Amino acid sequence: MPNQLLKRLAALKRQRNAVILGHNYQRPEVQDASDYTGDSLGLSRRAAETDADVILFCGVRFMAETAAVICPDKTVLIPDPNAGCPMANMATPRELEKAKAEHPDAAVVCYVNSSAEIKAMSDVCCTSANAVSVVKSIPEDREVLFIPDRSLGSWVAKQLGRELILWPGYCPTHHRILTKHVDAARRAHPNAEVVVHPECLDDVAAGADHVGSTSGMLRYCRESKADQFIIGTETGMLHPLRKENPDKEFFPAAELADCPDMKLTTIEKMVWSLEDLSYRVEVPPETAKLARSAIDRMLHTR
Ligand code: 13P
Numbered sequence: 001m002p003n004q005l006l007k008r009l010a011a012l013k014r015q016r017n018a019v020i021l022g023h024n025y026q027r028p029e030v031q032d033a034s035d036y037t038g039d040s041l042g043l044s045r046r047a048a049e050t051d052a053d054v055i056l057f058c059g060v061r062f063m064a065e066t067a068a069v070i071c072p073d074k075t076v077l078i079p080d081p082n083a084g085c086p087m088a089n090m091a092t093p094r095e096l097e098k099a100k101a102e103h104p105d106a107a108v109v110c111y112v113n114s115s116a117e118i119k120a121m122s123d124v125c126c127t128s129a130n131a132v133s134v135v136k137s138i139p140e141d142r143e144v145l146f147i148p149d150r151s152l153g154s155w156v157a158k159q160l161g162r163e164l165i166l167w168p169g170y171c172p173t174h175h176r177i178l179t180k181h182v183d184a185a186r187r188a189h190p191n192a193e194v195v196v197h198p199e200c201l202d203d204v205a206a207g208a209d210h211v212g213s214t215s216g217m218l219r220y221c222r223e224s225k226a227d228q229f230i231i232g233t234e235t236g237m238l239h240p241l242r243k244e245n246p247d248k249e250f251f252p253a254a255e256l257a258d259c260p261d262m263k264l265t266t267i268e269k270m271v272w273s274l275e276d277l278s279y280r281v282e283v284p285p286e287t288a289k290l291a292r293s294a295i296d297r298m299l300h301t302r
């Protein structure tokens with residue numbers, strides 16, 4: 001990465017009093033240029049704590065929207081306005097309205113991978129790091145409508161031995177990882193532990209040694225006695241794992257598990273973003289207020 005560009009980024013960051021948040025799936029150089037990296041939950045918490053005026057969110061739109069909802073007085077920027085999440089687009093307000101009418105007593109739990117409008121229509125939000133405890137906090141005798149990720153919902157249902165109403169959404173990136181890929185990787189690296197994200201297909205999650213959020217995976221691999229791991233998630237995750245654990249080896253379960261949206265962020269776009277204060281991510285105040293309640297309920301769940 002040309003040094004000049006990184007120097008320009010650092011100068012703009014000071015000038016704008018900005019903080020750079022980078023998701024664990026971002027390109028390696030973007031993660032290295034971030035002040036904080038982490039999973040969706042960790043980055044939301046960072047956003048809530050910051051005293052910067054500007055949050056440059058290197059991730060996808062729903063994550064930046066969450067920061068905008070939590071920090072209405074800050075300028076939240078996303079370097080590329082096209083960085084969305086196909087799974088988040090799989091639940092529209094109209095569809096959710098219909099499902100709520102069909103299950104009027106159900107508590108709606110929405111995965112953070114959803115638009116602010118969907119969050120505003122939900123009772124509580126969750127991330128892959130806390131989905132089990134969030135669902136657990138809902139009384140057993142109440143129906144739960146879990147949106148939009150069917151795979152995460154199905155994994156949570158298994159953990160709790162509880163039936164959930166699932167939504168037909170999924171992550172196209174994680175669903176590229178198939179059991180046959182994991183089996184082949186296990187044959188190639190018989191001593192490796194298999195660590196996957198709960199957005200993976202049910203049979204992939206069922207066959208793993210550990211299932212967790214991206215930060216949960218980092219923690220698990222750091223603490224495990226194993227020295228080889230097969231990683232079933234977006235391939236950007238290999239960067240923080242390798243950086244944190246130089247003595248351990250990490251192999252992708254499937255080379256093709258790239259999220260094209262996560263990869264839209266580049267250092268150049270980060271510089272332009274801070275230069276032009278674009279692209280601003282804003283949520284209408286009424287939607288933000290309701291979405292905020294769902295996010296706050298999640299943040300207060302133990
Ligand atoms: P995490 O919350 O585990 O970081 O995951 C976010 C995501 O988009 C996974 O595809």
Ligand code: SF4
Nearest residue numbers: 085086087171173259
């Ligand atoms: Fe969305 Fe999947 Fe990309 Fe995560 S990896 S942002 S769930 S498409």
